Amino acid sequence: MISIVTPVYNEEGNVVYFHDEVTKVMKELAMDYEIIYVNDGSRDRTDELIHQLADRDPHVRALTFARNFGHQIAITCGMDFAKGDAVITMDGDMQHPPALIPKLIEKWQEGYDIVQTIRTATEDAGFLKKITSSGYYAVINSISTTRVVPGGSDFRLMDRKALNTFLKFREHSRFIRGIVGGLGFRQTSIEFEAPARHAGVSKFSMKKMIHFAMDGIITNSTIPLRISFYIGLLSAFAGFLLILHVLYCVITGQAVPGWATMTILISIFGSLNLMCLGILGEYIGHVFEETRNRPLYWLSDDSAAHEDNPYYKTHSNGNPR
Known part of the structure; x- marks a missing residue:
């Protein structure tokens, strides 16, 4: 049929x-x-x-x-x-x-x-x-x-x-x-x-x-969540380079008073925020996978799924409604 x-x-x-x-x-x-x-x-x-x-x-x-x-x-x-x-x-x-x-x-x-x-x-x-x-x-x-x-x-x-x-x-x-x-x-x-x-x-x-x-x-895919973590790592690296540049400017006397402190703080906390968002994204991704409640596995031969399988005891015909 x-x-x-x-x-x-x-x-x-x-x-x-x-x-x-x-x-x-x-x-x-x-x-x-x-x-x-x-x-x-x-x-x-x-x-x-x-x-x-x-x-x-x-x-x-x-x-x-x-x-x-x-x-x-x-x-x-x-x-x-x-x-x-x-x-x-x-x-x-x-x-x-x-x-x-x-x-x-x-x-x-x-x-x-x-x-x-x-x-x-x-x-x-x-x-x-x-x-x-x-x-x-x-x-x-x-x-x-x-x-x-x-x-x-x-x-x-x-x-x-x-x-x-x-x-x-x-x-x-x-x-x-x-x-x-x-x-x-x-x-x-x-x-x-x-x-x-x-x-x-x-x-x-x-x-x-x-x-x-x-x-x-x-x-x-949960890759978009993971990308945010990688962006956080790249931002942290870029922030580290910026801090080195700021310190160089301070040492050579090229920095305006207060500029170095603000720039370093923004670089540190901006990088930390992006990294933390990326880590949270990883956890959200795992929660997302679990809440979909997909089956852990399935068999290519449907006849192998019989009454001894606890899943099929819960769902009489193997098809949850």
């Missing part, structure tokens, strides 16, 4: 067309399937339309958030409720082509646990967006221990055992591409060119994209 998880937000112009296209593809595959729509607090007719689809199509499940929680949370919600042996996540604006679904399933049947799509280009993407996107991936991969594939999208297939592991990651600030990239398992990718939206405009405003980018950096 295949579960297709689709978050929707103000997609009244797309959702019915998207549903028809996905249904055509799944009927040709002759596989059991379900389509889970997660309404992320839409303010148009999206909620009404997905419930109409659920009423007339037994393959459809419609979930509605009480308010807008965000794209990444909506994807996670759909995964929580998915029953399939494999789960495909994709957006409902037709920029994730349903025609690629058979290729994803084919790779899964070859034995891959995660099949990631790589967006090589987007028809309606501007020059600025392309440049900022490539720059962002370069930055995040330079500071993160988990590689995030440039052009990677949230259009992917995950086998049930990989999904069960993913669902143990319950942090609120979510960057799913980073989490999936660090899961391991057998992964492969498929490249595609994203078409223009079928209808409407992108719901990712500049503000949302910046927040999403920051979540990706903060949830994947």
Whole structure:
């Protein structure tokens, strides 16, 4: 069985067309399937339309958030409720082509646990967006221990055992591409060119994209905190050199009265402040890692997780809700 998880937000112009296209593809595959729509607090007719689809199509499940929680949370919600042996996540604006679904399933049947799509280009993407996107991936991969594939999208297939592991990651600030990239398992990718939206405009405003980018950096690396400590050390070294210069000026009689004292004090306390902030940053980084409450480990063979495991006694199916 295949579960297709689709978050929707103000997609009244797309959702019915998207549903028809996905249904055509799944009927040709002759596989059991379900389509889970997660309404992320839409303010148009999206909620009404997905419930109409659920009423007339037994393959459809419609979930509605009480308010807008965000794209990444909506994807996670759909995964929580998915029953399939494999789960495909994709957006409902037709920029994730349903025609690629058979290729994803084919790779899964070859034995891959995660099949990631790589967006090589987007028809309606501007020059600025392309440049900022490539720059962002370069930055995040330079500071993160988990590689995030440039052009990677949230259009992917995950086998049930990989999904069960993913669902143990319950942090609120979510960057799913980073989490999936660090899961391991057998992964492969498929490249595609994203078409223009079928209808409407992108719901990712500049503000949302910046927040999403920051979540990706903060949830994947504590290096920005560590950088503050290194800056403190460099400042301390620069302060020491400045103090030597000040003493030289005093000895040679070039210093204005009071200038040497103030300069030395500022150098000492400024360096100490930056070093202390860096040390505090290290502790905050460790606290941050612990409060995410990620699993200490996971097994590549999900069948090895049985009732003798205390984690699975606490969570009956291995998936904390």
